Amino acid sequence: MSERSSGVRGRWACASVAVVVGLVTASTAWADPLSAPGLRDVLRSGDLVLQQSTSHQAAAIAEASGSPWTHVGIVFERDGDLEVLEAIGPVQWTPLDAWVARGVDDAVVAVRVGGADGLDVATVAAVRAAGEAMLGRRYDTVFEWSDDRVYCSELTFKAFERGAGLEVGALVTFADLALDGPAARALIEARLDADPDGAEPIVTPGSVLDDADVVVVWPVEPEVANDGIDD
Numbered sequence: 001m002s003e004r005s006s007g008v009r010g011r012w013a014c015a016s017v018a019v020v021v022g023l024v025t026a027s028t029a030w031a032d033p034l035s036a037p038g039l040r041d042v043l044r045s046g047d048l049v050l051q052q053s054t055s056h057q058a059a060a061i062a063e064a065s066g067s068p069w070t071h072v073g074i075v076f077e078r079d080g081d082l083e084v085l086e087a088i089g090p091v092q093w094t095p096l097d098a099w100v101a102r103g104v105d106d107a108v109v110a111v112r113v114g115g116a117d118g119l120d121v122a123t124v125a126a127v128r129a130a131g132e133a134m135l136g137r138r139y140d141t142v143f144e145w146s147d148d149r150v151y152c153s154e155l156t157f158k159a160f161e162r163g164a165g166l167e168v169g170a171l172v173t174f175a176d177l178a179l180d181g182p183a184a185r186a187l188i189e190a191r192l193d194a195d196p197d198g199a200e201p202i203v204t205p206g207s208v209l210d211d212a213d214v215v216v217v218w219p220v221e222p223e224v225a226n227d228g229i230d231d
Contacts, residue, residue: 042110043082043110045128046128047118047217048113048168049096049108049109050069051070051102051108052103053104054104057070060187063183065177066178067205068206070206071086072086073087073094076124082095085131085155085159087140087154089138089139093135112215113211115215131158142196143200144200145202153205157171170203174197177202177204
């Protein structure tokens, strides 16, 4: 494994731990994120929400990225309610309640791009338009950097890049990931005839937490957040 790869994974893991430590000391973690004072009270259109997915590929993503946060989407107000624009199956809208309930122990971390005040209304609308342009795209099970199929953090990255000119998350390559663990190896062997191209660009959900342009607006249970992070 290269020094660059180890550094990238270390920064992602340390960022997740730092978020947790700050939240434990500075705020309260609620058992039910949808109860008051809850997630709905703090979320704004354009916020990113992360969870620990229960999908069969979640363990491999956590292992490869060094972060337990394995799924991400963007929240927007839609038809008077909060919904998440996400790539899961096809790119689609999912009601916030259903999105939260799908994760491990309902644990959620929410971040805002552009500081505590967030981005202006016009920029958020442009991010939404860029994300909605990919509605219906099929899920990319081999994580290629192409618009033909899209995975979750690719959708969020491209929506902010194209709508706001911001890179939210770390765009790295497969060579930067830890692909030699058992879960990652099993996923690769199940989906590919050979190892992925080491030069292929990729962005992982957990890398969003390491971005200098985001601030955490919602806490998580500390024991859930630490699960899966290697020292």
